[in-house]
Amino acid sequence: MGLRDPQSPPMSGTKGRGYANALYGVADYLVLPIGMLLAAPFLLRHLGTAQYGVWILASAAVSSGGIVSGSFGDAVIKYVGDCRGRGDWPGVIRIVRNMISINLLLSGILATALWYLAPYVTRHIVKVDLELQTICLRSLRIGSGLLLMKSIESVFISTLRAFETYGSTVRISICSRIAILTSAIVLTRCGRDVVWIMVATLFISTAGTLAQALALKKKIGSFSPMPSWHRKTVSDVAAFGTFSWLQAISSVAFSHADRFFVGFFMGAPAVAYYGLCVQAAQPIHGLISSGLHFLFPHLSARLPVAPLSEIRRKVATAFKINVALVGTLSLPLIVFGSRILTAWIGPAFGQQPLLMFPTIVCSFALLGMNVTAHYTLLAVGHVRVVTYLNLLAGIVMLLVMAMLIPNRGLQGAALARLVYGPITCLAYFHLYKIIWRAEPHTFLPQSSIYKVAATGTD
Numbered sequence: 483m484g485l486r487d488p489q490s491p492p493m494s495g496t497k498g499r500g501y502a503n504a505l506y507g508v509a510d511y512l513v514l515p516i517g518m519l520l521a522a523p524f525l526l527r528h529l530g531t532a533q534y535g536v537w538i539l540a541s542a543a544v545s546s547g548g549i550v551s552g553s554f555g556d557a558v559i560k561y562v563g564d565c566r567g568r569g570d571w572p573g574v575i576r577i578v579r580n581m582i583s584i585n586l587l588l589s590g591i592l593a594t595a596l597w598y599l600a601p602y603v604t605r606h607i608v609k610v611d612l613e614l615q616t617i618c619l620r621s622l623r624i625g626s627g628l629l630l631m632k633s634i635e636s637v638f639i640s641t642l643r644a645f646e647t648y649g650s651t652v653r654i655s656i657c658s659r660i661a662i663l664t665s666a667i668v669l670t671r672c673g674r675d676v677v678w679i680m681v682a683t684l685f686i687s688t689a690g691t692l693a694q695a696l697a698l699k700k701k702i703g704s705f706s707p708m709p710s711w712h713r714k715t716v717s718d719v720a721a722f723g724t725f726s727w728l729q730a731i732s733s734v735a736f737s738h739a740d741r742f743f744v745g746f747f748m749g750a751p752a753v754a755y756y757g758l759c760v761q762a763a764q765p766i767h768g769l770i771s772s773g774l775h776f777l778f779p780h781l782s783a784r785l786p787v788a789p790l791s792e793i794r795r796k797v798a799t800a801f802k803i804n805v806a807l808v809g810t811l812s813l814p815l816i817v818f819g820s821r822i823l824t825a826w827i828g829p830a831f832g833q834q835p836l837l838m839f840p841t842i843v844c845s846f847a848l849l850g851m852n853v854t855a856h857y858t859l860l861a862v863g864h865v866r867v868v869t870y871l872n873l874l875a876g877i878v879m880l881l882v883m884a885m886l887i888p889n890r891g892l893q894g895a896a897l898a899r900l901v902y903g904p905i906t907c908l909a910y911f912h913l914y915k916i917i918w919r920a921e922p923h924t925f926l927p928q929s930s931i932y933k934v935a936a937t938g939t940d
Contacts, residue, residue, distance in 0.1 A: 506648035507772035513656050515761050515768065517663040522758060523827060528670045532614055535745070535753040537666075537676045539607065540621040542741050542757075543596055544628050555640035556778070556860055557581075557719045562644035563782035574641070574702055577719065579710035581637045584719070586709060589633035593626040600626075607745045607753075617675050624680040631687050638694035642701060644779050650697040658690035725869040739876075740883060744895050747887045756892055759839045762823060766811045766846040770853050773807070774800055777854070781861035794917055801854045812847035816840045841896035848903025855909035858917070867912045875905035 526534050558581050565573040600622035608615045642651040665682040695707060741760070745753045777800055781793065820839045859868050879902045886894030 503646060503648045503776035504773040506652040507775045508769055510648070510652040510655050511768045511772035512765065513659045514663075515765050517659065518761050519758075519826070521663055521667055522761075524667060525670055526754070526827070529676065531751040531754045532608070532611070533617065533676050535749075535751055535757070536608070536614065536618045536621060537679060538753055538757040539603075539618070539741060539745055540625050540676065540680060543603075543622055544625040544632065546739065555636050556865070558637065558640035559644045559779050560782050560860070560863075561719060562641050563779045564786075566645060566783060571702060575705045576710070576712055576715055578637060578641050578698070578702075578705065579708065580712055580715045580719065581640075582634060582707065583709035583711050584716065585633040585637055586630070589630050593629045596629065597623055597626045603742075607749065609749070617677055620677045621680045624677065624684060628680070628684045628687055631684065631691055635687070635691040635694055638691070638698045642694070642698055643775070644782075645701055646776065646779050646783070647701070648776070650700070651694060654690055654693045654697060658686055658693075661686045725865040728869045728873055739880060740895060740899065743880070743883050743887060744892065748891065752892060756838075756895060758823065758827060759842050759896070762819065763815060763839065763843045763846045766808065766815070766843065767850040767853070769811060770804060770807045770850045771856075774804065774853050774857060778857040778861050781858060785862065790917075797854065797858050797913070797917060800858075804851065804854045808847050808850045811850075812843055815843045819843060838892050838896045841893070842899060845896070845899035845903060848900065849906065851903065852906040852909055855907070855913045858913055859909055862916065864912065864916065867909060871906050871909055875902040878902075878905065 522534075525537075529537070558577060561577055562574050565571070565577065600619050603622060604615050604618040608618050639651050639655070642648070662683050665686065666679045669678045669682060699705065741753050741757055744756045777796070781796065784796075785793065823839060856868055859865070879898055882901055883895055883898035886898050888894075890897070
């Protein structure tokens, strides 16, 4: 018999909680890009363009590894949401402990790869300056440890989000990001280099992970954070999570791998300017994705009990909001964005390709259109469709980028990003088929994890 969670919100009254979660998701996302843009002029002036580019690359390496190693987070949200709907709290703890094992395994492999590939990456990005090569090498290797910590933290964050209460986890994330940016400014002001910033980031992230664990303890009660390996639970989670993992690889291609392409072909200073454009434009997709993220755990919990008409109504409403947000966020940036960045960063930015930033804005607007289909397909268990489309989009984008950057430089990198979004939007054809043209029983997910949660033991 499952334990009852006295703090779990009731299934009714989800509309108000959905709005609150949307606001929390937006706030969580906004802190980092806004903070980076505000700090950019100061950091560029004190670090220099080359070191700033190294910091972006090291952060991209950690973020990429974190996305891949923590990509089973969608499986956590789905199956913890399932357990929550059935009141199976021991099943929640079982999933958490097994996910820590999976994430540590994945992040351990990636951290080791980053450690040993760091010299190779450094030599190709920083070709002449030996001092900068040392800074780049040490920063990437510190990122290996940071990657391990981020993978553990992602388990706690995903579990908390599965309960549709984003408040506590978002407040911790915001505090951590503000502390990291503040430490970067202070250390840079004191004459320290990127290595010191990476060390400070590691310590702050460790504290943030502990805080997330305590927040989860308040939600589900005392639990052991020690890794566990329950074969059946791992097998069931992996059935969903493996596709989510492949999807994360394609996401990395759009979010971070492009910066490595720019670095390999054009060097660290070019990464600094390109990275600033991406940071300024990615809130278009990031805000929409963060704001509508609650749709995933909400639909996961509602599918077993809600009529199909309700699911259709929620999806249709989400899509209308999705389209309105894309237009509202992208049009001002397309028209005024380049001028604003030139005034903020300095005249050097104005010397970059004229259409680079508007093109990058359009790429994020096209990607932002797929958010509703993305989360709905995950909630109904059709993760394969999402995965295959994202993998195809990532592969095509990188191939086009490899062809265009040598001839067209940064403008070529920006143009290559345009192919990603339209490919992922093909998910709407599948969504229409399973929601509007099929009978309810043809898409309601039924996982064997339901049977395991009540009887399995660690």
